[in-house]
Structures are given as C-alpha cells and as structure tokens.
Amino acid sequence: MVLALAAAEFPQVDLAFHPQCFVEKGHFAGDDAVRLAALLDAANDPDIDAVWFGMGGYGACRIAADAAAGMGEAARSKTFLGYSDAGTILGALYRYGIGKPVHGPLAGDIKRDGGDEAIRRVLRYLSGEVVELETGLDHRPAVAFNLMTLAMLVGTELMPDVKDHVVLVEEIAEHLYAIDRLFFHITQQLEGAVGIRLGRISAVPENDRPFGSTEEDIARYWCEKSGIPYLGRADIGHDAQNAIVPFGITHHKDFT
Amino acid sequence: MVLALAAAEFPQVDLAFHPQCFVEKGHFAGDDAVRLAALLDAANDPDIDAVWFGMGGYGACRIAADAAAGMGEAARSKTFLGYSDAGTILGALYRYGIGKPVHGPLAGDIKRDGGDEAIRRVLRYLSGEVVELETGLDHRPAVAFNLMTLAMLVGTELMPDVKDHVVLVEEIAEHLYAIDRLFFHITQQLEGAVGIRLGRISAVPENDRPFGSTEEDIARYWCEKSGIPYLGRADIGHDAQNAIVPFGITHHKDFT
Numbered sequence: 001m002v003l004a005l006a007a008a009e010f011p012q013v014d015l016a017f018h019p020q021c022f023v024e025k026g027h028f029a030g031d032d033a034v035r036l037a038a039l040l041d042a043a044n045d046p047d048i049d050a051v052w053f054g055m056g057g058y059g060a061c062r063i064a065a066d067a068a069a070g071m072g073e074a075a076r077s078k079t080f081l082g083y084s085d086a087g088t089i090l091g092a093l094y095r096y097g098i099g100k101p102v103h104g105p106l107a108g109d110i111k112r113d114g115g116d117e118a119i120r121r122v123l124r125y126l127s128g129e130v131v132e133l134e135t136g137l138d139h140r141p142a143v144a145f146n147l148m149t150l151a152m153l154v155g156t157e158l159m160p161d162v163k164d165h166v167v168l169v170e171e172i173a174e175h176l177y178a179i180d181r182l183f184f185h186i187t188q189q190l191e192g193a194v195g196i197r198l199g200r201i202s203a204v205p206e207n208d209r210p211f212g213s214t215e216e217d218i219a220r221y222w223c224e225k226s227g228i229p230y231l232g233r234a235d236i237g238h239d240a241q242n243a244i245v246p247f248g249i250t251h252h253k254d255f256t
Numbered sequence: 257m258v259l260a261l262a263a264a265e266f267p268q269v270d271l272a273f274h275p276q277c278f279v280e281k282g283h284f285a286g287d288d289a290v291r292l293a294a295l296l297d298a299a300n301d302p303d304i305d306a307v308w309f310g311m312g313g314y315g316a317c318r319i320a321a322d323a324a325a326g327m328g329e330a331a332r333s334k335t336f337l338g339y340s341d342a343g344t345i346l347g348a349l350y351r352y353g354i355g356k357p358v359h360g361p362l363a364g365d366i367k368r369d370g371g372d373e374a375i376r377r378v379l380r381y382l383s384g385e386v387v388e389l390e391t392g393l394d395h396r397p398a399v400a401f402n403l404m405t406l407a408m409l410v411g412t413e414l415m416p417d418v419k420d421h422v423v424l425v426e427e428i429a430e431h432l433y434a435i436d437r438l439f440f441h442i443t444q445q446l447e448g449a450v451g452i453r454l455g456r457i458s459a460v461p462e463n464d465r466p467f468g469s470t471e472e473d474i475a476r477y478w479c480e481k482s483g484i485p486y487l488g489r490a491d492i493g494h495d496a497q498n499a500i501v502p503f504g505i506t507h508h509k510d511f512t
Contacts, residue, residue, distance in 0.1 A: 026468015212282015
C-alpha cells in the first residue's frame with residue numbers, strides 16, 4: 001500500500017523495503033543480527049538518502065549501540081525517520097551525532113485511520129518539500145519520544161544530551177498510574193532540558209478505579225516537582241496525526 | 257483477617273493498622289500528604305518497632321524523598337517491610353541508611369491463595385523468631401525489587417548504591433517484551449552489582465505472537481551483555497511464597 005501510494009503520488013521518490021522488514025522471528029522482524037545488518041545496509045549505502053523505519057514494535061534497544069558503532073561516512077548526512085520504539089535508535093544516533101534523526105510516522109502507520117495522510121506527510125518531508133512540522137517547534141532544539149521508550153533510554157549509554165532541549169513525549173496503552181511513574185522517572189533525568197510538552201496519551205486502559213487526575217495534571221505535577229517547565233501540549237502520538245519533529249534545531253526553511 | 261490471625265497466633269505482637277490504610281483517594285490510599293503523614297507517624301513513633309506496608313499499589317515514588325527526609329531518630333533502628341511499589345520506599349531508606357528495609361509479603365497478601373502462610377512468615381520475622389529467609393542468600397549483601405519498580409528507581413535520587421550487592425528481581429503482569437526492555441534498562445545501571453537473580457515472572461499477558469525466548473533467556477542475555485553475572489532463580493514474586501529478603505548483609509542469626 002505504501003509502495004503503491006508512493007508510486008502514484010511521489011514518482012520522484014525511489015522507495016524500497018528491505019527484505020528484513022518482512023522476516024518474522026518470535027516477537028521480532030528477524031533476530032538481532034538480521035535486524036542490525038539490515039539497518040547498517042541502508043545506513044551505510046551512499047545511494048540511499050533516508051532510512052524510514054517500517055514499524056515501531058519493541059527491539060531497537062537490543063541493536064542500537066552496535067548500529068551506532070557500525071555506521072560509517074554515508075550515514076552521517078542521512079535522515080532517519082520513525083518513532084515509538086524506533087526512538088531508541090533515533091536517540092542513540094542523536095547522542096553520537098550521526099545523521100539527522102526525525103520523529104515522524106512509520107510506514108506501517110498506513111494501516112491507521114487516515115494513515116494515507118501520515119504517509120504523504122513523510123514522503124513530502126523526505127522529498128525535501130516544505131511541509132508542516134509539529135506546530136509548537138520554535139528556535140529551541142527539540143527531541144520527541146514515546147514516554148516508555150524515553151524512560152528506558154534515560155541513564156543508559158544510548159541517551160542523548162537534552163540540555164537546552166524541549167522534550168516532547170507521547171504514550172499509548174498505558175494506565176495513568178504508569179504514566180505517573182514514567183514521569184517521575186524521566187523528570188529526574190532530563191538535566192538541563194528547557195521544558196516538556198505533552199503529546200497524546202491514547203488508549204489508556206480502564207483502571208480498577210479512576211486515577212484521580214488527568215494526564216496533563218500528571219505532567220504538570222512532575223514538571224513542577226523537578227523544576228522543568230511544562231510547556232503545554234504537543235501534536236504527536238500513536239495516530240495518523242502524529243507530527244514530524246526533527247531532532248535538534250529546526251531551521252526556518254523546514255517550517256511552512 | 258490479618259488482625260484476627262495475629263491475635264490468635266501472635267499474642268506477643270501488637271499490630272495496628274493506621275487509619276490511612278483505609279482511605280481512598282482516586283488511585284491512592286489518600287493523597288500524597290495523607291500517605292506521607294501516616295508513614296512518618298509510624299516511622300517516627302519510638303513505641304513502634306516495625307512498619308509493615310499494607311499494599312504495594314503505585315504511589316510510593318511521590319512521597320519517598322519527603323518520607324526519607326522526614327524520618328528522625330526513632331526510624332533509624334526500625335524495620336520497614338513490604339515489596340512491589342513499596343520497594344521504592346525501601347530503596348530510598350536503604351540509600352539514606354535509614355532503618356532496616358526488608359523485602360517481604362504485604363499485609364494485603366492475606367487475600368492470596370495460601371496468604372495466611374505469607375502473613376505468618378512476616379509476623380514470625382517481625383517477632384524476632386528465626387525464620388526461613390530467601391534460600392539463596394549468602395554472605396554477600398542483597399536487595400530485592402519488583403523489576404518495574406527498580407527500573408523506575410535507577411538513575412533517580414532515590415536509588416541506593418548496589419555495589420557488591422546481589423540484586424533479586426521479580427515481576428507480574430508484564431509482557432515478555434516489556435521484561436526484555438526493563439532488563440536492558442536496569443543492567444545498564446547497576447554499577448558494581450555482583451549478580452542478578454531472577455524471581456518469578458508471573459501472569460505474563462499473551463503476546464500477539466510468542467516472544468521467542470523465555471524469561472530466563474532474557475535475564476541471561478542482558479546479564480551477559482552488561483557483564484553482570486546471572487546467578488540463577490530467586491524465591492520471590494507476587495505470590496504467597498514470596499520469600500523474605502533483608503536488604504544488605506543478612507547476618508547468620510537470621511538464617512534458619
């Protein structure tokens with residue numbers, strides 16, 4: 001479906017899926033070695049301009065360090081685009097100054113309601129068109145993460161320095177008490193961050209009793225407690241509206 | 257039920273539940289101030305020998321720092337016993353050298369199958385009887401945590417130093433992929449730990465496909481990757497068999 005849409009509407013884009021995308025090995029699309037090799041194939045190929053992550057299911061933390069270590073010259077100027085668990089790779093690349101990590105829809109997001117638009121947004125962006133980015137981005141550098149993914153990243157060898165950054169987070173399918181404890185964990189470890197913005201917290205499972213405060217109350221509570229400014233909502237989430245957020249400073253030409 | 261059991265079988269124990277245990281406020285047994293005040297009431301009362309946590313539901317990280325800061329002389333020699341989310345408090349107390357934190361069944365565990373025995377084990381322990389502790393404890397200091405609780409603790413101001421410690425972990429109701437990423441997270445941050453032992457990983461939700469490796473494979477994988485020795489299974493978990501693990505060095509007199 002993604003290839004058909006790209007062929008019909010983006011003839012200037014040469015899009016290909018690595019065969020690894022279709023491998024199944026337990027929970028993963030191939031074992032660690034297979035996934036790592038596929039990522040390095042694409043990252044180190046000088047004829048490829050961008051690596052677009054197919055899906056965001058779990059597994060990136062098992063290969064991210066080796067991936068960053070294995071990336072050569074061709075990866076340095078390349079765009080890497082995805083989100084959710086793939087944020088682990090984006091974070092590691094950002095930490096090591098490799099390429100241009102970008103939070104945005106995955107190829108697999110075409111299956112969502114309105115997913116075609118998410119795919120078009122990415123293909124326009126990757127084509128170098130001027131596209132609408134996350135609307136709250138300003139002159140300050142930003143990063144965007146799934147909240148759980150970020151929580152598993154902080155304190156590890158993969159975590160980038162977010163000093164002076166605005167940190168955008170989103171989550172899906174976690175109880176509000178889990179959101180609360182994730183906020184405890186991350187707000188203790190975003191040293192120097194200039195603020196947090198809250199994306200969509202979707203598909204929250206029913207608690208055995210109402211949690212007692214909203215997702216925004218939670219974000220405000222922990223921001224206040226940790227001294228990190230809470231900067232309001234962000235237009236990111238596990239949905240077709242999930243906006244594009246280039247890591248780092250977004251240059252004016254990237255804005256519509 | 258716990259009071260009745262204690263009265264019938266442990267007449268030497270003067271057991272009382274703080275009224276706060278029965279407060280309901282959203283997800284919590286009282287708001288942060290109410291829970292904090294109750295914990296400090298008990299911790300700072302020189303006539304109380306031990307604080308036994310009633311339940312292990314989420315919320316301890318919201319009050320743990322203030323609790324540690326508010327504990328005075330009477331808390332210094334006191335036993336604090338519980339597990340699951342209450343491990344956050346135990347960890348913080350261990351970090352600050354306050355009292356004797358002990359991993360063990362909660363009062364609420366009486367509702368489990370065989371829960372009476374869990375309650376008896378605790379009441380014997382708190383009475384100063386020689387009771388059976390977790391059978392793998394040796395001359396090395398130990399700590400025991402719920403895996404998610406530990407993952408939220410590492411890197412924060414509440415995390416104790418686990419250098420030279422054996423770290424026991426257990427989990428309930430998490431997917432195996434979540435166990436895997438929690439192991440990634442903790443094995444990066446247990447500096448100096450001499451080993452990890454794996455308690456029970458229970459009530460694992462059905463994945464959309466089999467994960468592809470077992471809980472013990474996961475523990476071994478991350479231990480090998482991080483260089484922390486994997487030391488086998490541990491007799492702890494969210495069940496009535498959950499063994500008692502005093503934090504730190506277990507003195508010979510504590511063993512049966």
